[in-house]
Amino acid sequence: MDRTAQLVSPSAERSIAYDPPNTSDSLHARAARVLEGNWTGTSTVPSRGLYPHQWSWDSAFIAIGLRHLSPLRAQTELETLLSAQWGDGRIPHIVFNPSVPLDAYFPSPDFWRSSTAGHAAGAPRTVQTSGIVQPPVHALAAWLVHRADPGLSRARGFLARVYPRLAAWHRYLLHRRDLGGGGLASVVHPWEQGMDNSPAWDLPLSRVTPAPARSFRRADLDHGAAEDRPTDLDYGRYVRLATEYRDGAYADGAGEFAVEDPAFNALLIASEHALARIAEELGATGTARHTRAERLTEALVERLWDAGRGMFLCRDLRDAGAAGGSLVPERGVSGLVPLLLPGLPREVVQALVRTATGPHFGLGAETRLPPSYDLLGEAFDPHRYWRGPAWFNTSWLLERGLRTQGERRRADALRESVLDLAAATDFAEYVDPYTGAACGATGFSWTAALALDLLHSDTATTGVTTGTTVTADMGFKGGNRR
Numbered sequence: 001m002d003r004t005a006q007l008v009s010p011s012a013e014r015s016i017a018y019d020p021p022n023t024s025d026s027l028h029a030r031a032a033r034v035l036e037g038n039w040t041g042t043s044t045v046p047s048r049g050l051y052p053h054q055w056s057w058d059s060a061f062i063a064i065g066l067r068h069l070s071p072l073r074a075q076t077e078l079e080t081l082l083s084a085q086w087g088d089g090r091i092p093h094i095v096f097n098p099s100v101p102l103d104a105y106f107p108s109p110d111f112w113r114s115s116t117a118g119h120a121a122g123a124p125r126t127v128q129t130s131g132i133v134q135p136p137v138h139a140l141a142a143w144l145v146h147r148a149d150p151g152l153s154r155a156r157g158f159l160a161r162v163y164p165r166l167a168a169w170h171r172y173l174l175h176r177r178d179l180g181g182g183g184l185a186s187v188v189h190p191w192e193q194g195m196d197n198s199p200a201w202d203l204p205l206s207r208v209t210p211a212p213a214r215s216f217r218r219a220d221l222d223h224g225a226a227e228d229r230p231t232d233l234d235y236g237r238y239v240r241l242a243t244e245y246r247d248g249a250y251a252d253g254a255g256e257f258a259v260e261d262p263a264f265n266a267l268l269i270a271s272e273h274a275l276a277r278i279a280e281e282l283g284a285t286g287t288a289r290h291t292r293a294e295r296l297t298e299a300l301v302e303r304l305w306d307a308g309r310g311m312f313l314c315r316d317l318r319d320a321g322a323a324g325g326s327l328v329p330e331r332g333v334s335g336l337v338p339l340l341l342p343g344l345p346r347e348v349v350q351a352l353v354r355t356a357t358g359p360h361f362g363l364g365a366e367t368r369l370p371p372s373y374d375l376l377g378e379a380f381d382p383h384r385y386w387r388g389p390a391w392f393n394t395s396w397l398l399e400r401g402l403r404t405q406g407e408r409r410r411a412d413a414l415r416e417s418v419l420d421l422a423a424a425t426d427f428a429e430y431v432d433p434y435t436g437a438a439c440g441a442t443g444f445s446w447t448a449a450l451a452l453d454l455l456h457s458d459t460a461t462t463g464v465t466t467g468t469t470v471t472a473d474m475g476f477k478g479g480n481r482r
Contacts, residue, residue: 034448060137065449067148087122089172092129139271199379210236262312263334274475311335331374339401371433
């Protein structure tokens, strides 16, 4: 039996929520083949061409899907990533594969110089990484992976080994990255937030002098059309920020770019709830972490909620014209991701649902998946990276969020759209929000993984999913405030 067949075949040793028919052309089998094809032996690359290394939040999403095929491999995915953690607690956004040529991806290991430039921050000496981070989905992923096979997890001591690393990761974000002093974590580079090219970055980036075009070569244009990728001007600014961060020994707080982002912080809050559940599983109390998550939710609403726009916005901490920074007046999908949180005030939830389904995002009407940016915004482009296309990971987050908030009908429709478009586009990296046409790479790992997760969701077996069920699965505690 080949490796893909082993992954697709039901296992007598484990019980999972949903085992689709084992047919070679089923969505389940096709998704398994994508993940097998992108597996390196210790981790999963996002795609073989454009992204030939291990990416941080990709691996978290991939583990969430892999748990339905092989809980052991899902655990290994996270363990491999965490083994590259820095001494100060940060989990780097890329862990480089030394067998991949340097010119296959930029910025490459020789740009980041992690083991030397990151020495003071505790960068590992034997593994080359980047020096920036990505959204903290990892504790949530670890909890869900544990729940897929608690017996295996306990036998291997999985949670006991990852918990100290995840706790250190959260300490880093909550202390070293609270650059605004309001309790929220800040990103210091657009790549850290994961939605690299969002128009929400245009204003904060406008103050950054771009690196000269001749000082770097863009490997991404070897794999995608220039009109679908960030512009050379934006890329020059990305390089400048990364260079200055590196040359400052990766110390936080001095850079020209510091933004509090709603999705980044919502995922930190979700993972803090999950970390509380992990602590409880290990015999400790999770009360303090649940309380911290609730406090962070209050800070999120206080600092980033814009009632007039009916959604959360980014706060630009480096806006010299406003004490404490200012909200960036751009509607991005990041501002809808806090729907994932159970502790939001009811009026905030209602406004977010109206915004998601209204003219700015058109979910369920003009669009089947939520666009990454405001359909009515001046910078909207249905194909350019994060400036309009719809992505499967943000769609998964919103599906979970809608279900958490009791919006079952809308969640069911979004789930169906994710599965349909994942199948129709051969697991595309992202899609045109209007037509559903594939954009970017195909055979994309997190698309396959999150499609698998939705296939295995309890709606597939029982037809019934409540907000309470999802809240428990995700490690949350409590409900919405009235």
